Amino acid sequence: MNIRLNHIIIGCYALGLVSIFSACKKGDKASPSNSADTQISFALSASGKLSPVGVNTNSGLTANSLAANAAAAGITWTSGIANVSAFKLEAKKNGTEIEIKSRNLTSIDLFALSPTTISAAIATGEYDEIEVKALFVKSSGSDIPLTLKGNYTSQSGTVTPIEFDFNDDALIKVEAENVTVDGTTDIAAITKLDLTRLIGNNAAAALDAATRTNGTIVISNASNTNIYNAVKANVELCGKWGGFEHHDKRDR
Incomplete structure (x- = not known):
């Protein structure tokens, strides 16, 4: 028993x-209904692969040739890597200013179909007056804030490889629409780097006259510095809002 x-x-x-x-x-x-662990993820990706560079009026081409070829002059970017020191979301919630900051995110492939993200916790509620910021910090190593590569096509149709190595401080800032975080989903804040705004419409003559390094136009703080100094301020003008996305928490 x-x-x-x-x-x-x-x-x-x-x-x-x-x-x-x-x-x-x-x-x-x-759980999708668990509001206590809601996350916001930050991402940076490229928008607009073509940077127009204007017309080189000193090229020696005739007026008819200029008219025929001007549309082809520009830079087509084919790859880009970014290293962001931090992302920030600044907003108001119930009239109180709040800030959410992420850790750094490195080796971002700006042309990837699914951008790399970095996450931070976010409380539920309604957020307005939103600004999203991506912080570039000058580096003493090889992990500089931004590297872009592509091809420069002159007015005459000549194609030359080009590289832009940005190594300075910069703040990419965009304004976002209001968003409600209800805790049922995570959200993603997408910042775009609009490359059509980078070089400007007066660079054709300078690019045609630029020094080539092993056949490539390298624009950096050590090479073709006249072009670098003229366009580096444009990096902060390239910010473009890509929108909020909602994602199932089970997809983390």
């Missing part, structure tokens, strides 16, 4: 352990 009772007790104990472990396993993944 005692042996049988012991078997029953052991069996009940084992079932209890199974139930406990099952409960723990089910709780490993965030």
Whole structure:
């Protein structure tokens, strides 16, 4: 009788352990309705691969040739890597100013179909007067804030590889629409880098006369510095809002 009772007790104990472990396993993944762990993810990606550079009036081309070829003059960017020191979201919630800041995000492929993101916690509520910022910080190493590569097509149709190495402080700032965080989903804040605004419409003559390094026009704080100094301020003008996205928490 005692042996049988012991078997029953052991069996009940084992079932209890199974139930406990099952409960723990089910709780490993965030519930879509759990508002306490809502996240905001930040991303940076390129927009507009073509940078117009204007017309080189000193090129020696005739007026008819200029008219025929001016549309082809420009830079087509084909790849880009960014290193962001931090993302920030500044907004008002119930009339109170708040700031949400992320860690750094490195080696961002600006042309990736699915941008790399970095996340931070965000409380539920309604947010307005929103600004999203991406911070570039000058580097003493190889991980500079921004590297772009592509091809420069002159008015005459000559194609030359080009590289823009930006290594200075800059703040990419965009204004965003109001957003409600209800805790049922995570949200993503997408900032775009509009490359059509980067070079400007008066660079054709300077690019045609630029020094080539192994056949490539390198624009940096050490090469073709006249062009670099003329366009580096444009980096802060390239910010463009890409919108908020809502994502299922189970997709983390």
